[in-house]
Amino acid sequence: MSITKLLGIKYPIFQGAMAQIALDPLVSAVSNAGGLGIIGSGGMSADRLREEIRKVRSNTDKPFAVNLMLMMHNIPELVQVIVEEGVKIVTTGAGTPAPYMQTFKENGIKVIPVIPSVKIAKKMEALGADAVVAEGTEAGGHVGETTTMALLPQVASAVSIPVIGAGGIADGRGIAAAFALGAQGVQVGTRFLATVECPTHENFKQAVIQADDTSTTVTGRSIGGPVRSIKNSMIAEYLKLENEHASREELEKISLGSLRRAVFEGDTDRGSVMAGQICGLCNEITTVEEMITGMFAEAQKVMENLGKLSIVE
Numbered sequence: 001m002s003i004t005k006l007l008g009i010k011y012p013i014f015q016g017a018m019a020q021i022a023l024d025p026l027v028s029a030v031s032n033a034g035g036l037g038i039i040g041s042g043g044m045s046a047d048r049l050r051e052e053i054r055k056v057r058s059n060t061d062k063p064f065a066v067n068l069m070l071m072m073h074n075i076p077e078l079v080q081v082i083v084e085e086g087v088k089i090v091t092t093g094a095g096t097p098a099p100y101m102q103t104f105k106e107n108g109i110k111v112i113p114v115i116p117s118v119k120i121a122k123k124m125e126a127l128g129a130d131a132v133v134a135e136g137t138e139a140g141g142h143v144g145e146t147t148t149m150a151l152l153p154q155v156a157s158a159v160s161i162p163v164i165g166a167g168g169i170a171d172g173r174g175i176a177a178a179f180a181l182g183a184q185g186v187q188v189g190t191r192f193l194a195t196v197e198c199p200t201h202e203n204f205k206q207a208v209i210q211a212d213d214t215s216t217t218v219t220g221r222s223i224g225g226p227v228r229s230i231k232n233s234m235i236a237e238y239l240k241l242e243n244e245h246a247s248r249e250e251l252e253k254i255s256l257g258s259l260r261r262a263v264f265e266g267d268t269d270r271g272s273v274m275a276g277q278i279c280g281l282c283n284e285i286t287t288v289e290e291m292i293t294g295m296f297a298e299a300q301k302v303m304e305n306l307g308k309l310s311i312v313e
């Protein structure tokens, strides 16, 4: 079954659940434009999540999802809210949804883990996941080590459930490439940061617009938590400390509160501007509607023009 039929959405596009950013009006704008808007619950209390679900529901009658960042401490409470509020689609990241699968299944909730490797994709399929998002290291935020070009076809060959491609996709060419590699849909994060409806400080959006293909780097490998973000003075300091084998405590002193500093205060020099390598392709701020319709119109054209390869007989 296609992912659009499975979820009742028009376009096979998910909006990345960026912590503290994937909120209304971005989420309801994506769902109203025909994609799957996803609330990023990372860092939220149960009451705050309930409030956000009700706000999104008041702004769209289309399907939307909630993402659970499984390294958070209050997942059982958030699962309770998701069940009580009648949310029917959950995506997960940064850990295993195993402890909650029975609750999801009993309540008819579709579960779509975001995964960084074939091994974890197979583990999620065995757990009963309805689909997986195969996210390459090009993505922003918490990433694995495998590129989308390499990860996507291997996951598509390894599992029988639908695979969504993520990491480095920001235009119709990326959509066409993901489908060529075996995906039935795409998840896009960075490109949604360059939209009118994205609720971040304007400085955050400008940092994404000004960035190019070499503007991001991965920090946190030394403490087992690799995170891709745009290079700035805080990142340079963090990398220097990592090279000097600083402790987790010393590193967390720099990174604590850095997401909020960038997202809400617009401090893109000392804050954490999580974004993917495709930021160099995001050069103007558009509405969500313009972005989604434009991407799929372009993808249609690319797939029609691919035609036959010019192989010399």
Ligand SMILES: O=C(O)COc1ccc(-c2c[nH]c(CNC(=O)Nc3ncc(Sc4ccccn4)s3)n2)cc1
Pocket: 019, 042, 069, 092, 093, 094, 095, 096, 114, 115, 116, 120, 123, 135, 140, 141, 142, 143, 144, 225, 227, 259
């Ligand atoms: O062991 C198992 O069964 C499952 O293990 C897993 C291990 C890793 C993953 C994984 C890796 N990446 C993803 C999906 N992507 C993400 O989760 N991306 C994220 N970006 C930002 C996040 S929040 C944050 C805030 C500040 C610092 C670090 N992270 S989470 N899932 C999924 C499952």
